[in-house]
Amino acid sequence: MCCSGLLDYHAIREDFPIFRERPGLVYLDSAATSQKPRQVIEAVERFYRRSNANVARGLYDLAVEATRIFEEAHEALARFLNARSWTEIVLTMNTSMAVNALAYSLLASGLVRRGSRIVVTVMEHHSNLLPWRTVARIAGAELVVAPVRPNGRLDVDALLGLIDERTAVVAVTHASNVLGFINPVRRIAREAHRYGAVVVVDGAQSVPHMRVNVRELEADAVVFSGHKMLGPSGTGGMWVRGDLLEQLEPGFPAGGTVSEVHYRGGAIEVSWAGPPWRFEPGTPHVAGAAGLIEAVRYLERIGMDRVEAHERALLEYAVKRLSEVPGVRLVSAETRDRLGIVAFTVEGLKPAAVAMALGVRGVAVRAGYHCAQPLHEALGLRDGTVRASFYIYNGPEDIDKLAEALEDVRRRGRSPAAPRADPV
Numbered sequence: 001m002c003c004s005g006l007l008d009y010h011a012i013r014e015d016f017p018i019f020r021e022r023p024g025l026v027y028l029d030s031a032a033t034s035q036k037p038r039q040v041i042e043a044v045e046r047f048y049r050r051s052n053a054n055v056a057r058g059l060y061d062l063a064v065e066a067t068r069i070f071e072e073a074h075e076a077l078a079r080f081l082n083a084r085s086w087t088e089i090v091l092t093m094n095t096s097m098a099v100n101a102l103a104y105s106l107l108a109s110g111l112v113r114r115g116s117r118i119v120v121t122v123m124e125h126h127s128n129l130l131p132w133r134t135v136a137r138i139a140g141a142e143l144v145v146a147p148v149r150p151n152g153r154l155d156v157d158a159l160l161g162l163i164d165e166r167t168a169v170v171a172v173t174h175a176s177n178v179l180g181f182i183n184p185v186r187r188i189a190r191e192a193h194r195y196g197a198v199v200v201v202d203g204a205q206s207v208p209h210m211r212v213n214v215r216e217l218e219a220d221a222v223v224f225s226g227h228k229m230l231g232p233s234g235t236g237g238m239w240v241r242g243d244l245l246e247q248l249e250p251g252f253p254a255g256g257t258v259s260e261v262h263y264r265g266g267a268i269e270v271s272w273a274g275p276p277w278r279f280e281p282g283t284p285h286v287a288g289a290a291g292l293i294e295a296v297r298y299l300e301r302i303g304m305d306r307v308e309a310h311e312r313a314l315l316e317y318a319v320k321r322l323s324e325v326p327g328v329r330l331v332s333a334e335t336r337d338r339l340g341i342v343a344f345t346v347e348g349l350k351p352a353a354v355a356m357a358l359g360v361r362g363v364a365v366r367a368g369y370h371c372a373q374p375l376h377e378a379l380g381l382r383d384g385t386v387r388a389s390f391y392i393y394n395g396p397e398d399i400d401k402l403a404e405a406l407e408d409v410r411r412r413g414r415s416p417a418a419p420r421a422d423p424v
Ligand SMILES: Cc1ncc(COP(=O)(O)O)c(C=O)c1O
Pocket: 031, 032, 094, 095, 096, 097, 125, 127, 128, 173, 175, 176, 177, 202, 204, 205, 225, 236
C-alpha cells in the first residue's frame, strides 16, 4: 500500500476553494505556482476592504496599519527562514525580480566589476542565469557555468574547481525546478567563502517545499517566490545576510529607497534608507504581503518537515507508478535528495502534445524546457520534458489519474494537433 508520511491532504484540500470550484481538477503544476488557501485569499480581500493605503510615508491611521501589515510580512518570512532580523528580508514581485535586484545591487556596489568571475550552473532556471549574464557583460566580468553529471545531478567537484580568488558571486539553485534534485549548498558556500565570494541561492523550489534555515545554509542570500508557497501572485523576495545588505547600494534606486536627496553643486547627493526599504523601490504589493503572512502561517501550522515528508512519499509513489506506464521514460528514477518533481518524456509524442492531451483529461502539468533549456540540452532532451510537481493538496490518487491518463494517451497514439512547445 502507498504511502507512509502523508498529510491529511483531504482536509487540506477543503481549504483550497479552487478544488471545489473545479471538481476533478488534478493540479500537478505547483512548481510553476501553487494554489491558494482561503486564508490567503481572505487576507488579500480583507486588506483591500479594511486597510488599503500606501506604506511607509503616511501618518494617518490607515497608512500606519498598511505599513504594519507590510512589515509583518517581513517578520513572518524572517521567522519562517530563521533570519536574524526582519530587516534581512526584502520583498519583491517574485524570484526573478529578486535575482535581478541582487545582481544589479552587487554591480552598483562594485562587488561585481571588471575581471570578476561569476559562477553559475547549467541546471539554473533562466531567472538565475540571465541576470548574471547581463550584469557580467555590463561589468566586464566573466560568467562561468558548472556542468551536471549525466544523471542530471550537479557536478559539485567541477563547480568547486571553478571558484577562485577572482570569484565575486556563486549563484546556484537549491533545488532543480526540472528534476527536483537538491544541491549541497552549505558545502558550496563554505568553499566559496574561502575566496570571499557572495553565495546566492535560488530557493524558488526549496523554500515552499522543505525546511530552509538560512543560518544553517551558510549562504549570503536566498531568493524565493511567495506565489509558489501558497501566497498571492506577484509576491516573492529574498533573504540577504544583514551585514552584506548594509554594505550594498540598491540596484533599482527609486522613491522609498532613500532617506535624503539633495541637489548640490551640480550633483544629486543621496543617503540611502536602511534595509529593507533601500531595496524596495516604489509602491509594493501590500495586499500580496497581507496574503503572504497567511501563507507562511499555513505552512508553519503544518510544519515544513511534514510538508517535505508528504512530497517525498508522493515522489516515491510517482516514480514507481509512472515507471510502470509503457512508453513513459522518467529522466531520473532516483529519489534521494530530491523534491516532489518528476520530469519525463513519452515515446513517440512531443512533450507539449502530451501535456495538452493530459490537460483535456483534467490533469494539469507543464511541458517544454521549464525555463531551463541549457539543462535539457546538457541531458540531450532536445524537445524538453513533461513535468509533474506535487504539493500539500495532492494525494496518490492524483498520481494514479496522471498514470491512467498517460496510459490512455499512449493507447490513442499520436495527437493529431501537436501544439507548439511552451515558451522556454
Ligand atoms: C528554480 C527557479 N528559479 C526561479 C524561478 C522564477 O520564479 P518566478 O517566476 O517567481 O520569478 C522559478 C520558477 O519557476 C524556479 O523554479
